[in-house]
Amino acid sequence: MIILTAAALGISAGQMRSAAAIALVAALIGMTFALAAIFSPGPVSLLALLYAILGYNGGLILFVLGLYASARLRALRVFQ
Numbered sequence: 001m002i003i004l005t006a007a008a009l010g011i012s013a014g015q016m017r018s019a020a021a022i023a024l025v026a027a028l029i030g031m032t033f034a035l036a037a038i039f040s041p042g043p044v045s046l047l048a049l050l051y052a053i054l055g056y057n058g059g060l061i062l063f064v065l066g067l068y069a070s071a072r073l074r075a076l077r078v079f080q
Contacts, residue, residue, distance in 0.1 A: 010056040010059020026056060
C-alpha cells in the first residue's frame with residue numbers, strides 16, 4: 001500500500017510539471033518519516049521509507065513514460 005500511495009504522489013506531482021512541487025513532495029515524504037521516527041514510541045521501518053522512495057520515483061517515471069507515449073501516438077496521428 002505504501003508503494004501505491006507513493007506512486008500516486010509521484011504521478012500527481014508530475015502532473016503539476018513543476019520542479020518545486022516534485023522536490024517539495026519528495027521532501028515531505030522524508031520529513032514525514034523523520035517525524036514518525038521522532039515521535040513514535042516504537043521502531044520505524046526504514047524499509048517502508050525505501051518503498052516510499054521507490055514508489056515515488058516509479059510514479060514519476062510512469063508519468064514521464066506516459067507523456068512520451070502520448071507524444072509518440074500523436075505524432076502517428078493515432079491518438080488525437
